[in-house]
Amino acid sequence: MPFSLPKLQQLNPADARLCLDTAKVLQEYHVGGSMLLAISGGADSTALALVAAIMAPRLDLGLSAMHIDHGLRAESPEDAAFVAQLCASLHIPCEIARLDTRQIAAVRRCGLEEAGRIGRHAMLEEHRQKIGADCILLAHHRQDLCEDILMRLLRGAAWPAIAGMKRKDGRILRPFLYMAPQRLRDFLNSCSCPWREDASNASLMFLRNRLRHTVLPLLERENPSLGRNAANLRRLADVDQEFWDGYIAEALKKNPWLEDDSSGILSVTLSGELLAKLPRAARLRVYHLAMRRLNQRAFGNNLAQARTETLFSLDAAHSCGEGGRIFEFCGGIKARTSHKNVIFQTTKIFIEGKNNGSI
Amino acid sequence: MPFSLPKLQQLNPADARLCLDTAKVLQEYHVGGSMLLAISGGADSTALALVAAIMAPRLDLGLSAMHIDHGLRAESPEDAAFVAQLCASLHIPCEIARLDTRQIAAVRRCGLEEAGRIGRHAMLEEHRQKIGADCILLAHHRQDLCEDILMRLLRGAAWPAIAGMKRKDGRILRPFLYMAPQRLRDFLNSCSCPWREDASNASLMFLRNRLRHTVLPLLERENPSLGRNAANLRRLADVDQEFWDGYIAEALKKNPWLEDDSSGILSVTLSGELLAKLPRAARLRVYHLAMRRLNQRAFGNNLAQARTETLFSLDAAHSCGEGGRIFEFCGGIKARTSHKNVIFQTTKIFIEGKNNGSI
Numbered sequence: 001m002p003f004s005l006p007k008l009q010q011l012n013p014a015d016a017r018l019c020l021d022t023a024k025v026l027q028e029y030h031v032g033g034s035m036l037l038a039i040s041g042g043a044d045s046t047a048l049a050l051v052a053a054i055m056a057p058r059l060d061l062g063l064s065a066m067h068i069d070h071g072l073r074a075e076s077p078e079d080a081a082f083v084a085q086l087c088a089s090l091h092i093p094c095e096i097a098r099l100d101t102r103q104i105a106a107v108r109r110c111g112l113e114e115a116g117r118i119g120r121h122a123m124l125e126e127h128r129q130k131i132g133a134d135c136i137l138l139a140h141h142r143q144d145l146c147e148d149i150l151m152r153l154l155r156g157a158a159w160p161a162i163a164g165m166k167r168k169d170g171r172i173l174r175p176f177l178y179m180a181p182q183r184l185r186d187f188l189n190s191c192s193c194p195w196r197e198d199a200s201n202a203s204l205m206f207l208r209n210r211l212r213h214t215v216l217p218l219l220e221r222e223n224p225s226l227g228r229n230a231a232n233l234r235r236l237a238d239v240d241q242e243f244w245d246g247y248i249a250e251a252l253k254k255n256p257w258l259e260d261d262s263s264g265i266l267s268v269t270l271s272g273e274l275l276a277k278l279p280r281a282a283r284l285r286v287y288h289l290a291m292r293r294l295n296q297r298a299f300g301n302n303l304a305q306a307r308t309e310t311l312f313s314l315d316a317a318h319s320c321g322e323g324g325r326i327f328e329f330c331g332g333i334k335a336r337t338s339h340k341n342v343i344f345q346t347t348k349i350f351i352e353g354k355n356n357g358s359i
Numbered sequence: 360m361p362f363s364l365p366k367l368q369q370l371n372p373a374d375a376r377l378c379l380d381t382a383k384v385l386q387e388y389h390v391g392g393s394m395l396l397a398i399s400g401g402a403d404s405t406a407l408a409l410v411a412a413i414m415a416p417r418l419d420l421g422l423s424a425m426h427i428d429h430g431l432r433a434e435s436p437e438d439a440a441f442v443a444q445l446c447a448s449l450h451i452p453c454e455i456a457r458l459d460t461r462q463i464a465a466v467r468r469c470g471l472e473e474a475g476r477i478g479r480h481a482m483l484e485e486h487r488q489k490i491g492a493d494c495i496l497l498a499h500h501r502q503d504l505c506e507d508i509l510m511r512l513l514r515g516a517a518w519p520a521i522a523g524m525k526r527k528d529g530r531i532l533r534p535f536l537y538m539a540p541q542r543l544r545d546f547l548n549s550c551s552c553p554w555r556e557d558a559s560n561a562s563l564m565f566l567r568n569r570l571r572h573t574v575l576p577l578l579e580r581e582n583p584s585l586g587r588n589a590a591n592l593r594r595l596a597d598v599d600q601e602f603w604d605g606y607i608a609e610a611l612k613k614n615p616w617l618e619d620d621s622s623g624i625l626s627v628t629l630s631g632e633l634l635a636k637l638p639r640a641a642r643l644r645v646y647h648l649a650m651r652r653l654n655q656r657a658f659g660n661n662l663a664q665a666r667t668e669t670l671f672s673l674d675a676a677h678s679c680g681e682g683g684r685i686f687e688f689c690g691g692i693k694a695r696t697s698h699k700n701v702i703f704q705t706t707k708i709f710i711e712g713k714n715n716g717s718i
Contacts, residue, residue: 149512154581156588158595159518207581218574222513222566229515232667236517236643243640281602284595308591 003089003193005053015187018179023055025175029168032134034062037092038124041067041079041196044139046086047184048176050193052137053090065094066127070101070116072200079196097123113206121172122300128171140165141176141184142227146219147211149230154207158288158308160244163237164230178231244285251278257290259297265345266297272340275318283318284311287335290344294333298346304331318342362448362552364412374546377406377538382414384534388527391493393421396451397483400426400438400555403498405445406543407535409552411496412449424453425486429460429475431559438555456482472565480531481659487530499524500535500543501586505578506570508589513566517647517667519603522596523589537590603644610637616649618656624704625656631699634677642677643670646694649703653692657705663690677701 008019026035037052039045052063067083069076080096087094105115124136148164167177176184188195204210220226255274260267268290275283288306295304310327317325317337325337332347367378385394396411398404411422426442428435439455446453464474483495507523526536535543547554563569579585614633619626627649634642647665654663669686676684676696684696691706 150578153508153588153592154578154585156584156591159522159592159599162592163518210577210581215574215577218569218577219509219513222569225515226513228668229512232515232671233512233518233521235671236667239640239643240518243638246638279602279605281598284598308595309587312591312594 003086003191005050005090006191008054008058011054012190014183015190018183018187019051019054021179022051022175023059025167026055026059026061026173029173031168031173033060034131034133034135035064035173036124036128036131036133036136037063037065038120038136038138039065039067039083039087039094040198041083041086042139042198042201043188043195044141044144044176044181044184046193046195047187048137048139049086049090049092050187050191051175053092062133063090063092064131064133065092066124067094067096068120068123069096069098070120071098072101072112072116073198075196075199079198082194082196095127097127099123113208125171135171135173138172138174139176139184140174141179141181142231143181143212143216145177145234146216146227146230147208149233150211150215151207155305156307156309157305158284158311160237160241161305163234165234166238167234177234180227244282247282248286248289251282251286257286259293261297265347266294267343267345268293270342270344275340275342280315280319283315287311287314287342287344290342291329291333291335294344294346295331298333299331304329304333306330314342362445362550364409364449365550367413367417370413371549373542374549377542377546378410378413380538381410381534382418384526385414385418385420385532388532390527390532392419393490393492393494394423394532395483395487395490395492395495396422396424397479397495397497398424398426398442398446398453399557400442400445401498401557401560402547402554403500403503403535403540403543405552405554406546407496407498408445408449408451409546409550410534412451421492422449422451423490423492424451425483426453426455427479427482428455428457429479430457431460431471431475432557434555434558438557441553441555454486456486458482472567484530494530494532497531497533498535498543499533500538500540501590502540502571502575504536504593505575505586505589506567508592509570509574510566514664515666515668516664517643517670519596519599520664522593524593525597526593536593539586603641606641607645607648610641610645616645618652620656624706625653626702626704627653629701629703634699634701639674639678642674646670646673646701646703649701650688650692650694653703653705654690657692658690663688663692665689673701 008016011019035052037049039049049065052061055061056063065087067080069080084094084096099116099119101112101116101119104119105112108115108118128136145164149162152162152164165174165177167174201209204213251274255271255277257274258269260269270286270290278286288311291306292304306329310329314327314335314337323337323339327335329335334345334347336343336345367375370378394411396408398408408424411420414420415422424446426439428439443453443455458475458478460471460475460478463478464471467474467477487495504523508521511521511523524533524536526533560568563572610633614630614636616633617628619628629645629649637645647670650665651663665688669688673686673694673696682696682698686694688694693704693706695702695704
């Protein structure tokens with residue numbers, strides 16, 4: 001790969017703008033200067049590596065990279081070799097790791113897409129901690145965001161979750177999230193930088209790809225600004241999320257929930273006193289938060305999602321004073337109404353399977 | 360049309376359930392007993408007429424109907440004749456009216472779909488007032504809701520507007536909104552009740568139809584519960600809407616906005632004092648509300664929608680203390696930042712065109 005990194009001053013205006021816009025996002029979130037880049041070798045993450053490398057001196061960034069081989073495709077070794085070479089030419093230290101996606105899918109009883117996502121996130125976070133990086137950079141752009149919104153609509157997500165993945169989500173930062181993917185391809189082309197085409201991106205075996213290749217083009221034909229709308233929806237979701245986080249934190253300060261794991265089962269109890277003071281919009285969100293808290297403690301990740309319908313049914317049972325009703329959430333978590341309280345708890349099986357569940 | 364209305368007891372369980380579920384919705388919203396049914400003669404509104412007629416004695420309903428000929432299709436007179444005959448056999452008084460959709464489109468400078476919607480709503484509301492009905496029943500079901508959500512996503516709507524049309528919206532009630540359309544067809548078939556197929560429903564000239572015939576089937580194939588998810592999303596939107604309505608009403612009670620029309624231009628001024636006290640999530644919604652208020656006063660309808668992007672830009676200008684910035688909304692309404700205030704006002708043209716604009 002005969003490739004040498006251009007300087008910011010050598011870029012054409014559009015590419016320089018891409019680098020500066022990305023830098024602005026990195027600065028906006030004050031994530032610190034040490035960054036772990038997740039690089040598949042596809043166009044998006046290759047562009048991310050280049051932009052980060054170009055901007056590193058100005059922003060005083062310390063860069064590391066990680067490439068995860070999902071063990072699902074024959075050409076994986078070549079992808080890994082490409083990424084190793086790219087990172088070497090960019091002087092970015094790179095870790096190549098292998099994920100047993102099929103095994104995670106078997107243990108978590110989920111599809112390969114979901115298993116890959118869960119395993120990838122866990123591996124990146126582990127490596128981030130090991131090398132002491134401040135954050136993980138992912139190369140998702142606004143077409144990924146559109147796909148995610150549709151997937152969440154299909155899955156029955158609530159607001160603000162339905163607005164898709166966040167630009168900043170814990171230690172994860174997605175500086176390209178509100179940008180059009182074409183900007184990244186244009187940048188790579190004008191830098192004469194190659195990338196790897198992931199053949200599985202064309203496979204209609206995966207939901208995300210079916211949406212990408214069939215639904216999204218139809219919607220984009222109706223309104224080429226769809227991606228922009230998606231970004232705005234996500235921005236609005238962040239504003240609402242911030243509001244609800246503050247609102248609920250305030251309520252929990254006055255009436256804290258009760259965490260318990262004495263019986264070997266993790267639980268979070270929301271008191272009747274707390275629930276009585278909350279408007280319905282906040283109650284539904286406190287349920288969700290309790291469920292996520294449990295998932296975090298039991299499985300060490302924040303990937304749990306609740307179906308709106310289940311939250312509504314739970315709240316209806318609580319509001320009508322129906323005790324002893326049980327509602328199941330994904331991932332082995334259930335909620336039980338008890339007098340005026342609502343108790344979230346893990347089921348035993350998942351506690352025993354804790355370590356398997358964490359990846 | 361040899362058709363006689365069955366009694367509730369004569370229906371099969373699924374059809375009886377449809378009638379009882381519909382009755383439950385009518386009762387839930389306490390809309391009063393006098394109802395104006397909007398009937399196109401298509402399957403959905405024909406089913407609505409039947410269900411309403413079957414349940415009328417039990418619920419003590421007074422029914423009237425209105426059929427609006429949009430003047431766009433050659434077979435319009437036959438549709439009108441069908442509806443007249445249907446209503447006669449159901450003993451529902453029916454008004455047949457004609458809408459000049461093309462003229463509204465020309466005056467409002469919008470597409471035929473939008474013009475039809477605006478004109479239809481205005482005409483129904485006028486007739487409702489004339490006959491003193493409590494509410495207007497529309498036959499939208501959850502497939503319509505899905506289409507509406509996609510249309511709003513394309514249009515860049517905010518939350519909760521993006522969750523689609525409401526089940527109860529002012530004087531309008533949509534008792535079928537959370538129901539699957541197949542239930543309505545099944546009901547008509549088992550009652551041996553005919554309906555009119557609107558040939559324009561198949562035309563890909565209209566955005567709604569393109570979504571219906573191309574995008575929705577793809578999404579429904581991924582998850583047949585899409586319609587259910589849409590209904591849940593709309594329910595959640597209602598919960599949030601209720602919260603924000605209360606929150607903002609409270610804020611406006613302490614720091615009311617100022618309405619003015621002394622200069623021939625209608626305006627709504629949001630004071631810096633009001634805005635300073637609101638979190639961003641509430642500020643964005645107060646802007647939207649002010650815009651709708653103006654639209655209501657200028658054009659007598661609540662159909663105005665604001666693009667999220669414009670609201671964000673307006674708020675950014677306000678928050679940075681940038682005075683004198685102007686932001687344009689659809690329908691001839693603009694917002695201006697002025698010191699710490701934000702002023703919404705109509706442009707002159709639309710005031711002069713007020714009467715044309717009202718339909």
